[in-house]
Amino acid sequence: MTDRRIVLGTSLKMYFGHQQTLRWASAVADILAASPAVETGQLEFFLAPAFPALPETVRIFAPHPVAAQDVAAAEPGAFTGEVSAAELAEIGVRLVEIGHAERRRLFGETDAQIATKCAMALAHGLTPVLCVGEPELGTVAEAARVVVDQVDAALAAPLRDTPDRRVIVAYEPQWAIGAAEPAPADRIRAICDLVRDELRERYSDLVLLYGGSAGPGTLTGLGDAVDGLFLGRFVHDPRNVARVVDEAGRLLGCPTPAPAS
Template sequence: MTVWIGTSWKMNKTVSEAQRYTRTLLAGLDGRELGTVQPFIIPPATALSAVAGILAGDRRVLLGAQNAHWEDDGAWTGEVSVPQVADAGARLVEIGHSERREHFGENDETVRLKVAAVLRHGLTPLLCIGESAEVKDAGRSPEFIVGQASRALEGLSGEELARVLIAYEPVWAIGAAGRPAGPRELAEPFSALADSWGHRVAGLLYGGSVAPENAAALLEIPHVNGLFIGRAAWQAQGYLTLLDIAANTINQELRTS
């Protein structure tokens, strides 16, 4: 079973900073035994090509883009297409992050169109879903996130679904003001996701205030196949630490199973 451990840098890092991070990451991976752990990094669009150049020929790290339009080309000022991010080296595309939904008007329909576009061009969609604190407090988290995923993945074939990653990122748990979620309160949402999608998609990830202190416990939650990490992985050494934790956790689970 592949365990996906990745990080999105959001609107951070210049090209030179991204290159330095990537070189440090690759050097740090030498000699490390990650087993079934699959690292992925998602730089800003300005650094995609530069990071791809450093990763060229090294298949250990999957490169992603933070966004892409659903059309292949056209009069979409300021946007980038899936063919463009693929040409820059991306093999994965993050879609539907709550910040995109809140600040840039993305909705279930545009997210659905983007998932389809990413699949159409042979890349991996990383579909982000998550509920607000109000939804959580009302006890509607499971039905809300399952509904989000269902609308985004509507009409896809079984073969297409098998290439999709879903990242559950509760809005109340992400960002600088986010509150770390405990395994107990994540058990029900992941159980609901697994019942609907766990046997059909490539993996179910968790993201939201992930840190070295809670990474192992999060990976031990039933049905969690990986972690989508923010600021705790924005320095290469921090990311390497989290990769080690993931590899050790999975190895321990294998030894005790």
């Protein structure tokens, strides 16, 4: 076995209906229950369903962490249609996805709004899953600079006095989201190495994930340049969750569970 830990997560966005979400969460919970890597605590898997499914998903998916797909940039008050970090924490949510490329592009979220949302999450004991990534294909150095600047814009102020708080950064190059193939592994490794080198002193408990058409083999190809994956539509089939969980287990030196008879 290795001392390495791997984090996997996924957001269901608005793809599933309510009952479909709960069936999926139950199926994945069964897969995780059979994983030796999960049992030892070396592998963590989080799920971000739509808001209406959060309370029941928290129950079904326990003890694994559940994330919200967004959070209000304000404390509870007169904000129609918003959901506060306080309420999310109250119902058992443990993480919050913030700053996804779709929120930036479709809803005009700014760096300032994203920073405020991170501050709200942290103030209520929630772990931000901060989504970052360059909008267009450029050089490795240019991509790393965009990622570092986005992380600092979102987290530098909220974590000024508590740099040891855990944060998850999901690096998803925007041009690779939904693509048929992920970005080349050597490019992602190089970008993540630069990002980690620059950020490790400022954020002592930073978990770096890769997203963007990630699937089986991606984790192996990226090696220890990342701490895990933020998975997309590929895992809508629970059997594909099992494939990635088994791959992570092998990388961690854990035995692969025997197939059900």
